[in-house]
Amino acid sequence: MRTSSGNAGVWRIQGPGGHGKTNVMRAFISKAASMGKRVTVCATTGKAAKFLGMGAMTAHFAFGFRGSQWIPLTNRYMLMFLAMADVICLHEISMAKAAFLQQLHQRCLDACPNLPTNLPFAGKLILLGGDKHQLAAVCDHKCDEDAYTSHIGGPCGTCFKKFI
Numbered sequence: 001m002r003t004s005s006g007n008a009g010v011w012r013i014q015g016p017g018g019h020g021k022t023n024v025m026r027a028f029i030s031k032a033a034s035m036g037k038r039v040t041v042c043a044t045t046g047k048a049a050k051f052l053g054m055g056a057m058t059a060h061f062a063f064g065f066r067g068s069q070w071i072p073l074t075n076r077y078m079l080m081f082l083a084m085a086d087v088i089c090l091h092e093i094s095m096a097k098a099a100f101l102q103q104l105h106q107r108c109l110d111a112c113p114n115l116p117t118n119l120p121f122a123g124k125l126i127l128l129g130g131d132k133h134q135l136a137a138v139c140d141h142k143c144d145e146d147a148y149t150s151h152i153g154g155p156c157g158t159c160f161k162k163f164i
């Protein structure tokens, strides 16, 4: 996948456990970084972030979700961090709720007020990794494509493109 602005959007790596999603994500991160892209690497759990490596942090730390609240976007570091990221890689996405992604989308827009866009996530390239069949473990849904999209996608769900 090229990382030119023409390919910005929301992509996801789908596959059962052990099929290489994490390795593909690592390779993608390396490639994007070598092309000079600023990549934010995170995962929905600390364990997943640690396993992914590549400087990954938890998504709630990266985007300012503390305890049960979003910290205000008046934090200059948080604003810069969001505004400067070209690419956001978020692994184990089946653990995230639609509201989390929706708030991340809104934070990207708020952090980039000068961009003439209301594209999802302010037009950043978003790469989501995970296995939709793990949904059943974290929420009361069946595991079909519609349930997956409505669970993790919310209003952004219609813009998903499948990477693998």
Ligand SMILES: Nc1ncnc2c1ncn2[C@@H]1O[C@H](COP(=O)(O)OP(=O)(O)OP(=O)(O)O)[C@@H](O)[C@H]1O
Binding pocket: 015, 016, 017, 018, 019, 020, 021, 022, 023, 024, 131
């Ligand atoms: N292209 C590859 N060639 C050979 N081995 C690979 C390849 N990609 C991944 N593997 C190996 O397969 C195993 C699983 O890979 P990986 O952790 O990337 O899968 P995953 O889909 O992220 O799994 P999970 O959903 O359980 O986290 C690892 O031991 C990894 O080294």
